Amino acid sequence: MMKIEAIIQPSRFESVKDALLEIGVEGMTVTEVRGHGRQKGHTEVYRGREYTVDLLPKVKLEVVLPDQLVNRAVDAILKSAKTGKIGDGKIFLSRVEEAIRIRNEERGESAL
Amino acid sequence: MKRMGIVCCSVLTLMLLAVPLLAQQSPATATPSASASSSAASQAVTDKLNQLEQKVNAAQSSADNAWMLVSAALVLMMTGPGLALFYGGLVRQKNVLAIMMQSFALMALITVLWALVGYSLCFGGNGPFIGNFHMALLRGVGALPNADYAGTLPQSTFMVYQLMFAIITPALITGATAERMKFSATLLFMTLWFFVVYAPMAHMVWGKGGILNASLGGRFPTLDFAGGTVVHVTSGVSALVCALYLGKRVGYPKQPMPPHSLVLSFTGACLLWVGWFGFNAGSALASNGLASSAFVATHFGAAAAAIGWCVAEWFKNGRPSALGAISGAVAGLVAITPAAGFVGPMPALAIGFIAGLFCFWMVTKFKSIFGYDDALDAFGVHGAGGTIGAILTGVFAQTFINPIFGDGKAVGGLDGHWSQVANQLIAVVIAWLLALVGTIVILKIVDVTVGLRVSEEQEVEGLDITLHGEEGYNLEG
Numbered sequence: 369m370m371k372i373e374a375i376i377q378p379s380r381f382e383s384v385k386d387a388l389l390e391i392g393v394e395g396m397t398v399t400e401v402r403g404h405g406r407q408k409g410h411t412e413v414y415r416g417r418e419y420t421v422d423l424l425p426k427v428k429l430e431v432v433l434p435d436q437l438v439n440r441a442v443d444a445i446l447k448s449a450k451t452g453k454i455g456d457g458k459i460f461l462s463r464v465e466e467a468i469r470i471r472n473e474e475r476g477e478s479a480l
Numbered sequence: 481m482k483r484m485g486i487v488c489c490s491v492l493t494l495m496l497l498a499v500p501l502l503a504q505q506s507p508a509t510a511t512p513s514a515s516a517s518s519s520a521a522s523q524a525v526t527d528k529l530n531q532l533e534q535k536v537n538a539a540q541s542s543a544d545n546a547w548m549l550v551s552a553a554l555v556l557m558m559t560g561p562g563l564a565l566f567y568g569g570l571v572r573q574k575n576v577l578a579i580m581m582q583s584f585a586l587m588a589l590i591t592v593l594w595a596l597v598g599y600s601l602c603f604g605g606n607g608p609f610i611g612n613f614h615m616a617l618l619r620g621v622g623a624l625p626n627a628d629y630a631g632t633l634p635q636s637t638f639m640v641y642q643l644m645f646a647i648i649t650p651a652l653i654t655g656a657t658a659e660r661m662k663f664s665a666t667l668l669f670m671t672l673w674f675f676v677v678y679a680p681m682a683h684m685v686w687g688k689g690g691i692l693n694a695s696l697g698g699r700f701p702t703l704d705f706a707g708g709t710v711v712h713v714t715s716g717v718s719a720l721v722c723a724l725y726l727g728k729r730v731g732y733p734k735q736p737m738p739p740h741s742l743v744l745s746f747t748g749a750c751l752l753w754v755g756w757f758g759f760n761a762g763s764a765l766a767s768n769g770l771a772s773s774a775f776v777a778t779h780f781g782a783a784a785a786a787i788g789w790c791v792a793e794w795f796k797n798g799r800p801s802a803l804g805a806i807s808g809a810v811a812g813l814v815a816i817t818p819a820a821g822f823v824g825p826m827p828a829l830a831i832g833f834i835a836g837l838f839c840f841w842m843v844t845k846f847k848s849i850f851g852y853d854d855a856l857d858a859f860g861v862h863g864a865g866g867t868i869g870a871i872l873t874g875v876f877a878q879t880f881i882n883p884i885f886g887d888g889k890a891v892g893g894l895d896g897h898w899s900q901v902a903n904q905l906i907a908v909v910i911a912w913l914l915a916l917v918g919t920i921v922i923l924k925i926v927d928v929t930v931g932l933r934v935s936e937e938q939e940v941e942g943l944d945i946t947l948h949g950e951e952g953y954n955l956e957g
Binding site for chain 1: 632733736738801804807847
């Protein structure tokens with residue numbers, strides 16, 4: 369089992385979600401987050417005072433998948449989240465030791 | 481010959497009126513004697529004419545009263561929710577309730593002061609500097625008009641209309657003290673400020689015998705239709721003094737302090753614009769042509785100023801902003817306030833446009849040069865806009881709009897009466913001095929008694945929680 373954490377542009381979220389559903393991903397957890405990588409924010413001006421807003425709104429999407437689905441999921445995210453501009457986000461992969469469904473205490477991949 | 485003609489016409493009219501009257505009142509009586517019937521007839525005509533005159537007066541009075549009651553409500557709407565939303569959106573989220581509460585508290589506080597002695601101190605008697613206590617506790621203020629002010633209105637209407645001005649004026653100052661002044665200090669400051677600055681200034685400009693009054697025996701007749709000096713210069717200059725005395729907010733100007741909701745500010749500004757029709761057109765104190773003229777001038781001034789500010793912004797920053805547009809409109813409304821009942825639409829456009837550019841410069845450039853923290857730009861918009869508006873009123877006032885000095889006499893500079901600009905300057909200087917000195921003294925008193933600023937911890941945590949024990953937004957609750 370692997371966990372995919374993808375931090376993406378909010379504007380790409382709908383198409384990323386659709387692409388994941390298409391390849392058979394059944395569940396996901398989504399959070400609205402703020403952050404920056406190399407993009408380093410933008411400037412806002414209020415009555416002549418300039419503010420640099422360095423933490424920009426992003427969407428963080430987390431899915432835990434059986435190993436055989438991971439590569440296809442990563443491809444789907446890459447394809448649907450990419451705009452080619454700075455600020456498109458990142459994908460992190462990590463190994464997950466165990467998954468437990470709370471309702472019936474199923475364990476392992478069948479709990480996903 | 482002409483007079484004869486008029487007399488003949490009048491007699492004829494009376495006779496024409498008398499015929500149906502006689503027919504109505506004594507259809508059964510025959511004509512006992514010619515002379516008796518003619519004297520009875522003329523008595524009946526006189527009575528009828530008196531009745532008609534009363535009815536005409538009553539009709540005018542109720543028309544004026546209807547408009548003025550609406551105007552009073554419109555001006556109250558400028559403070560709550562207008563100004564409360566405008567300022568509320570400009571502060572940080574943690575202080576939204578505190579700033580709105582200040583406006584609301586003034587709606588209550590000033591109303592009570594007004595009923596006790598405030599109205600009398602502004603409009604009682606005929607002294608040069610301040611009123612008296614003759615109308616304290618609103619003695620004698622009821623359905624009958626006050627002969628000196630608004631002769632067609634119940635004095636209650638005039639009184640409550642003027643009250644709404646006394647409410648919004650101190651509320652404007654809260655823009656400069658925002659996010660750091662104690663609530664208790666605000667209440668004490670505003671109470672003292674009402675007596676020391678507002679009441680004298682209102683009496684000097686609008687009160688009978690006030691030295692700046694234009695139509696009731698002032699030494700320096702000043703044109704201030706709806707409160708350019710009384711409301712905006714006094715509050716704006718006091719705002720500057722407060723900002724300087726209180727000092728900067730913690731973290732200013734290093735830490736970003738962007739407005740937490742321009743949507744609130746936008747809504748508030750639109751309510752201010754609409755409410756301002758009551759403020760300016762209502763200052764005609766009647767539902768007449770002058771009110772319409774002031775209404776038009778107000779609207780045009782606001783529009784031109786919104787454009788002026790946005791144009792300046794577009795040139796300087798490459799983008800026009802929503803905050804710029806609404807700030808410009810408010811600046812234009814401020815500047816047109818003293819002029820509203822004295823200028824036609826074209827001067828109104830000019831005054832608005834100039835005010836839009838000038839206040840933009842004051843808020844963006846002047847403030848950063850001197851580095852004071854006028855948090856929500858009460859001075860940059862109201863002090864600056866009020867000052868330039870008061871002066872420009874002396875330049876642009878037009879006799880054909882409002883012959884306040886008598887028929888045919890020039891009113892403003894462009895009409896040929898340039899000394900009016902000097903009078904306007906005198907009024908501006910008096911308003912500045914009164915606001916400067918009065919505010920410094922009051923701040924000192926409040927500082928040594930209850931203290932002005934919240935503690936640094938309270939300021940960082942936010943005034944909503946620390947002063948009022950609540951939060952503006954509990955969206956997850």
